[in-house]
Amino acid sequence: MKPAIWGGVALALLAASSAGAETRMFSYDPISPDAKRLTGAGVTILFNQGLLGGGRPIKVLATGVPAEARLKDGRQRDLGPGGLSAMSGVDADAMLFEVDAKAAQGKVYVRAFCPGSTRLWLSFSTIVVRRDLRIQAFGDDPKAEGKARLCGTLDFSYRGEWRLPKNRVPDPMENWTDNPQHPDTSN
Numbered sequence: 001m002k003p004a005i006w007g008g009v010a011l012a013l014l015a016a017s018s019a020g021a022e023t024r025m026f027s028y029d030p031i032s033p034d035a036k037r038l039t040g041a042g043v044t045i046l047f048n049q050g051l052l053g054g055g056r057p058i059k060v061l062a063t064g065v066p067a068e069a070r071l072k073d074g075r076q077r078d079l080g081p082g083g084l085s086a087m088s089g090v091d092a093d094a095m096l097f098e099v100d101a102k103a104a105q106g107k108v109y110v111r112a113f114c115p116g117s118t119r120l121w122l123s124f125s126t127i128v129v130r131r132d133l134r135i136q137a138f139g140d141d142p143k144a145e146g147k148a149r150l151c152g153t154l155d156f157s158y159r160g161e162w163r164l165p166k167n168r169v170p171d172p173m174e175n176w177t178d179n180p181q182h183p184d185t186s187n
Contacts, residue, residue: 021048024055025164027063028133028156035135035154038113040064042156043135047127055127057097060109060135069109071097074121079138080147084123090136090150094123114139114151121148132157 027044030036041064047055060069074096076083085092099120100106110120117139125134133156141149 021050023047023058023164024049025162026127026129026133027159027162029159030154031132031157032153032155034152035156038137038152038154042159043154044162045124045127045133049127056095057122057124057127059104060099060122067105067108069099069106069120069122070103071122072100074098074123078119078148079121080144087138087148087150089153091123091125091134094125094134094136096121096123098122110139113137114149116142117149117151118142119148120151129161130158 023046025044025046027042029042030039035042039062041062044061044063045055045057046059046061047057049055057071059071061067075098076096078098079096080086084090084094084096099109099122101110101119106120110117113122114120114137119140121138123136123138125132127133135154135156137151137154138148139151141147
């Protein structure tokens with residue numbers, strides 16, 4: 001096949017996987033000391049799940065209080081030379097996102113997760129149903145310009161999935177689903 005045809009096939013597959021993305025929301029209970037200290041009741045992750053499995057996080061919400069951090073793509077080079085793979089004790093193959101400090105409670109998350117930092121990056125293990133989650137928090141290091149530091153490793157156990165109701169915020173007392181493959185979104 002000609003290269004132009006392969007390019008067209010690749011674009012069609014990419015468009016199909018983007019169109020098939022489904023927005024889902026999982027909650028997690030804290031199990032590590034850092035997770036308990038920094039999140040209290042745990043976290044809820046709003047994410048897009050593509051056709052090929054794992055999810056891409058959009059927001060991190062505090063489960064016990066109304067606080068959210070909106071996420072944007074993180075760049076490995078912003079963490080310093082070598083990115084995650086150059087740091088010891090971190091998951092080098094994790095997905096990396098930066099907390100948008102200008103949106104929602106982003107600044108609060110930066111101060112809470114990495115005191116003294118002005119930027120916060122979060123790396124995520126794969127987000128899939130009924131699997132525990134690891135989030136690692138990194139902040140810019142004011143003492144080492146151009147290099148980030150690990151601020152915490154947060155381990156969570158999977159709690160459940162929210163049904164995403166139309167045009168309103170989920171109610172944790174009513175909107176849990178028992179079928180994670182096909183959540184009820186009829187209301």
